[in-house]
Amino acid sequence: MSFLAIDIGNTRLKWARFDGAQPGATLLEHGAVFLEHIEDLAEREWSTLPAPQQMLGANVAGDAVRRRVEEQLECWDLAPRWVVPSSHEAGVHNGYDHPTRLGADRWVALVGARSQVLRRGLQKPCLVVMVGTAVTVDALDLEGNFLGGLILPGHGIMLRALEGGTAGLRVPTGEVREFPTNTSDALTSGGNYAITGAIERMHRHLLQRTGIPPLTLMTGGAAWKVAPALDIEHELVDGLLFDGLLALEADNQTRRAATASSA
Ligand SMILES: Nc1ncnc2c1ncn2[C@@H]1O[C@H](COP(=O)(O)OP(=O)(O)O)[C@@H](O)[C@H]1O
Numbered sequence: 463m464s465f466l467a468i469d470i471g472n473t474r475l476k477w478a479r480f481d482g483a484q485p486g487a488t489l490l491e492h493g494a495v496f497l498e499h500i501e502d503l504a505e506r507e508w509s510t511l512p513a514p515q516q517m518l519g520a521n522v523a524g525d526a527v528r529r530r531v532e533e534q535l536e537c538w539d540l541a542p543r544w545v546v547p548s549s550h551e552a553g554v555h556n557g558y559d560h561p562t563r564l565g566a567d568r569w570v571a572l573v574g575a576r577s578q579v580l581r582r583g584l585q586k587p588c589l590v591v592m593v594g595t596a597v598t599v600d601a602l603d604l605e606g607n608f609l610g611g612l613i614l615p616g617h618g619i620m621l622r623a624l625e626g627g628t629a630g631l632r633v634p635t636g637e638v639r640e641f642p643t644n645t646s647d648a649l650t651s652g653g654n655y656a657i658t659g660a661i662e663r664m665h666r667h668l669l670q671r672t673g674i675p676p677l678t679l680m681t682g683g684a685a686w687k688v689a690p691a692l693d694i695e696h697e698l699v700d701g702l703l704f705d706g707l708l709a710l711e712a713d714n715q716t717r718r719a720a721t722a723s724s725a
Pocket residue numbers: 470471472473474475593594595596616617618682683684685
């Protein structure tokens with residue numbers, strides 16, 4: 463049995479095939495494509511991939527993108543399944559006012575983070591940071607309750623907004639500096655500190671709420687750009703979304719088996 467996990471963000475689709483659908487399953491192959499190249503998946507990256515028997519995906523890029531991906535999945539005999547955030551699943555309680563309106567990627571990352579906390583036997587709250595097209599900073603307490611989180615623009619969106627809204631800010635990428643003395647460095651540092659500042663702020667909120675310094679897990683295509691300037695202890699976790707998808711799929715299968723045996 464092999465399992466395909468798919469994470470579709472607003473910039474790229476990330477996929478991974480595992481040798482099973484339980485937390486800790488072995489990663490067999492993985493890849494990422496920009497959304498413009500989804501139409502090539504079945505002909506290229508997936509053409510040599512052994513057929514997976516099951517898949518689960520998280521999509522925040524809209525229904526049109528989801529349909530384009532489902533067309534590519536037709537190269538295999540498999541039912542596409544997509545995560546819809548609920549109020550309670552795989553050990554996480556969703557504290558959003560309207561649980562289904564939480565981004566599926568955020569929900570999956572929270573589930574992945576919770577399963578990591580439990581697997582490591584930690585008695586800690588957890589801060590879940592994703593740095594992609596947008597940045598999200600989500601708080602999980604000691605019991606696996608999702609308390610709430612921040613959404614802010616990612617680096618690219620911040621820069622494009624400033625370029626578009628002004629006459630004098632079209633400059634090359636700069637360096638992160640404490641006291642920037644040119645426009646390029648001022649913009650790059652401003653964006654970087656906006657993101658790290660928000661993360662540090664949420665870290666403080668969670669510490670104040672729970673009294674315990676949280677485990678901070680950071681993922682996403684641009685996490686490596688943020689990490690050097692982040693003044694709190696943290697870990698970069700590449701496959702956090704895949705961990706979450708594995709945990710949710712394992713949970714779903716247990717539930718389906720229970721329904722089947724009671725029918
Ligand atoms: N190969 C790369 N080199 C530099 N930056 C990258 C690369 N891939 C992704 N990024 C950065 O990561 C962001 C996309 O990350 P990703 O996690 O794929 O986002 P999303 O989940 O929103 O699609 C881009 O906006 C870019 O800033």
